[in-house]
Amino acid sequence: MKIAIHGRNFPEAAxxxxxxxxxxxxxxxxxxxxxxIYREFLDGAGVTHNSEATYQTDQGIADADFIFSLGGDGTLLDAVTHVGPQQTPIVGINIGRLGFLATVAPSSIRLMIDAxxxxxxxxxxxxLVSVxxxxxxFGNLPFGLNDFTITRTQTSSMITVHAYLDxxxxxxxxxxxxxxxxPSGSTGYSLSCGGPVLLPQTNNFIITPISPHNLNVRPMIVMDTCQLAFEVESRSxxxxxxxxxRSFTVDVSTRISxxxxxFKARLVKLSDDNFLNTLRSKLNWGWDIRN
Known part of the structure; x- marks a missing residue:
């Protein structure tokens, strides 16, 4: 078995x-x-790993049976770009915080390897969303697992996004x-802007405005078989x-679809990994200090 491993810095407890x-x-x-990147960090942190083989993150890994992502959901999003159309199964080990995508606890790593x-x-x-x-x-990585966003720059005023559906x-x-x-990104940026939570297998996209000037503009759910197109107006x-x-400053002459x-991202799920349990635990649903 061949396993690729990507991660970020971790707390001493891990x-x-x-x-x-x-x-x-x-x-x-x-x-x-x-x-x-992770090899350099591990060597500096004094972790013994007995692996001389490395891969460049901008080139990805093509021939692994699995890829382990050690960190939070952001690290797993990186891992998605490392495997791309190879669709190598990704094991998300949560050394971060919320962990909607990275759901394997550090204490369960040995059990996960057994599984x-x-x-x-x-x-x-x-x-995945394609742009x-x-x-x-976005060069040779025009895809993402969570979301694609168009936002104003820090120095600009409100922007106007003209949206087209098919x-x-x-x-x-x-x-x-x-x-x-x-659907995977529905518990991320979209949720904080008032968007709904979708189950992972829902065949939809969510269009969520960020601080809209018209208060009657609300998030909208559309089928993921449609094509969206955007033109942007900005004073800057x-x-x-x-x-x-991954974010870039873009000229308003750019047209985006x-x-x-x-292809899809393939996440490894263990027998006790349930999305509804994750929702309840991460969002504190049903939690009441009186209980």
């Missing part, structure tokens, strides 16, 4: 679990390849910006376009 993970993989003679070897897991396929433009904004004019949003969210002559954690990507 060190024993991470060391234990590498010890267990070594005991099972797993071929491990580290992202070059992988014994085939006691399922694959949760998640829709195309006449300026090639070639038909939808609306002109006077706002700080607009979020196009997948530019705006920010972001795809998950958004649709469902042709």
């Amino acid at each position: 060190r024993p679990y991470i060391q234990s993970m590498f010890d267990e993989l070594g005991k099972r003679q797993v071929e491990v390849v580290l992202s070059h 992988l070897f014994n085939g006691q897991f399922s694959i949760d396929e998640r829709t 195309r433009s006449n300026q090639d904004i 070639g038909e004019f939808l609306n002109s949003y006077w706002a700080d910006g607009l979020i196009i969210s997948t 002559g530019n705006f920010l376009a972001a795809l998950d954690s 958004v649709q469902k990507e042709g």
